[in-house]
Amino acid sequence: MSDEHAIGFMDSGVGGLTVVKQALKQLPRETVYFVGDQARLPYGPRPTEQVREFSWQMANFLLRKKIKMLVIACNTATAAALPDLKAKLPIPVIGVIAPGSRAAIKASKSHRIGVIATEGTIKSDAYRQAILRQDPSVTVISKACPKFVPLVESNEYHSAVAKRVVAATLKDFKSQNIDTMVMGCTHYPLLRPLIQNVMGSHVTLIDSGAETVNDVSSMLAYLDIANTSATKAYPDEYFTTGSPDQFTAIAADWLELPNFKATHIDLGSEQNG
């Protein structure tokens, strides 16, 4: 059976585009609807309840546009809202934490894994729990990196300031003997060269968002809801609660889509659950 409806992706900001980028490469027949909640980012420092509320607003917006699957392309929102959304929505819901944990366990030989993420994700302890649930022999060393998301969203992720911030934030990891590090926030892959440079080439960086596309693909096949028509049935659409211009500048660079165009939306009037 073929299902030509779109897959919905949602994030606090541009980070989720790291997931979309992989989806466009690996699933070229699937239509993408993306929502970034730039007006209210960063999500990391916000209370769990509020992140859950915002997540429901994004999910309800996407549901009204008719999607066949929802991808929470944000670690903070996955930690706060995945169980609730998964239990209550009539479509499959996929988060980024399980795929990131799984890829880290697969890559690590030393059984010492680092996790960097937002305060919200680190406080939730979701990565440590997901990793240990699968393999109790692993030691997880976690650190919140509250300065990373603002660097990316302000389009400064190539700057000298970014380089200094990343080096200072990660310096404690150098003595931890980890061989694998989870980039547990979908914004962080934009800082990947800087992170790799600090950690050294012997540390494997795991892109939780990119790994998630494997799960999306696997679930499309398992549930038999992939689009098997020759082409996409609908054009991809990108929405932001913030400034379309700022969003478009980063997205066009990151997705390498020169004609990328985003539409402004307001989520204040969406239901919360």
Added chain:
Amino acid sequence: MSDEHAIGFMDSGVGGLTVVKQALKQLPRETVYFVGDQARLPYGPRPTEQVREFSWQMANFLLRKKIKMLVIACNTATAAALPDLKAKLPIPVIGVIAPGSRAAIKASKSHRIGVIATEGTIKSDAYRQAILRQDPSVTVISKACPKFVPLVESNEYHSAVAKRVVAATLKDFKSQNIDTMVMGCTHYPLLRPLIQNVMGSHVTLIDSGAETVNDVSSMLAYLDIANTSATKAYPDEYFTTGSPDQFTAIAADWLELPNFKATHIDLGSEQNG
């Protein structure tokens, strides 16, 4: 919710152990029940209907032992029996073709992908269809390699004969400009060094079985049926319709489990559907 029941794996022979090896590494809390139908291999040259019948016999044996998920760790059996088993069994059933196809699309930059497999798998055209369903821009070059499974099952996969057979079988691929090759039979990873040597280091070899463990892991998380107890609830068990000694020799070497022990079973009296 935690489900401590075993995951069932089935193959025509020892090839499925390449999947089990990854499962033991990535999912150390999950109990493995494995059946290899050595008495009736190779499956590759057999009619589809017969492979389906044998697959049902293995599946029914594992079901009676109470499994929570079935992994068809054999490409020939996946091509012949996955849709039927998936539609009729009360537990999730996972095959090796979708994960192998997906990993190949992800790895390929040139969009030219080679597939080597048994005659049965190549005749079914299942790989080409799975790859094109996901990405129609790919060119798939397929070849049946009927001599590979017997080489592995006779424990000759390190021999000079194996080296010559692999070189002769794959020589036509050298001019095909592929950058990725799917080892579309779970026996072939035992020949990996020889295959890589012929194809050259610029060709990425995809281990369809190892990729499948990502799907298993992803499905355990999605369906919330992973075992979250501290240890396995039951010991792993390995069954063969052939000689336990021959099976044990290869398995102990390949799985690096010195105390590996296999039990002989007879599948002739199992139901067929």
